[in-house]
Amino acid sequence: MNKIEQVTEWIRGSERVVFFGGAGTSTESGIPDFRSAAGLYRSAQGSGAPPEVMLSHTYFMEHPESFFEFYKKHMIYRDARPNAAHEALAALERAGKLAAVVTQNIDGLHQAAGSRVVYELHGSVHRNRCMACGAAYTLDEMLALPGVAPRCRACGGVVKPDVVLYEEPLDQDVWAGAVEAIRAADVLLVGGTSLTVYPAAGLVGELRGGKLVLMNREETSFDRRADAVVRGSVGEALRRVAEAIVADF
Structure with a gap:
């Protein structure tokens, strides 16, 4: 039994699957991540101050025009459409398997694909x-x-x-909902995140006894703690799982 088949069996026998995703979930929709070679932090060099500064609360308040020039160019992707990962998660929710999506993304693509229970840790454009x-x-x-x-x-x-800009707190109601969902999960799927940005990365530690599955192209510091690690495309992995579980996917 390969890893996808094993994860599929865990989900088939589960009652509360939760997905926790980051920027890598949306790269297949044409939205760059932050830290890769083609990510925002490199592509936006030369735009002025470093992206971490330009996306801070202080910079927004002191230089709103420069902030919006950067924000509109690098943070908004109006033509982006849900990819296989978003579609698979929405299908698993409709099938009664997926209880919630917890996302660090601000693009709204999970809702566009049809997901209804979505905790947006960093807000939405x-x-x-x-x-x-x-x-x-x-x-x-x-x-x-x-x-x-x-x-x-x-x-x-x-x-x-x-x-949520740098220096700003997360919405406490959204955070509490995400924590509650993960604590109750019997399978936690984590995809497209480096698990280096806190406090969001700390959510993995809220899992209480459920299976931890990491779906990433790159290694993370949590790999050794996972019950299964699936290397490669998040969209491809989730598509294969959904096709095996959801008859009409």
Whole structure:
């Protein structure tokens, strides 16, 4: 029995599967990750300050125009579509196998594929809110607002994306939901994340007795703790699992 077959059997016999994913889940949709050779941190060099600085709360508050120039160019991918990983997870949820998705991504592709229970640890580009009056804007509405740093049509205040910037805390309700889901999981699938960014990476430690499966192209520091490690494409691995479990996938 190969590793995919073993993971499939664990999921087939499970009641609460949870998926925890990072940037590598969306690279097959054309969205770059952060730290690889083709990732954001390298491709955005020369944009001004380092990306970690430009995506900080301090930089946003002090240089909103420069922040949005960078944000609109490097963080928004309006043409991106769900890939095999997103579609497989949505199918597993419809089949009653997947209890929740916990994601570090801000692209909304899990919901676009049909997943309903999604904990977005770092927020979403699809939600935006005026910092002055609280008016809400979709992504398209925000991009249509006047100014490089978008200004609210109601009051003129700066509209901030609902994404967690460096220096900002995670949403505690989202965090609590993710912790609860992982603690109750009998299988935790982890895919497309280096597991180096905290506090998110610490979520793996919340698993209470369930099987830990890592699906990654690269090695992580958690590999030795995993019950199974699947090397290669996250989308391909999840597609094969979903095809074996979901009759109409």
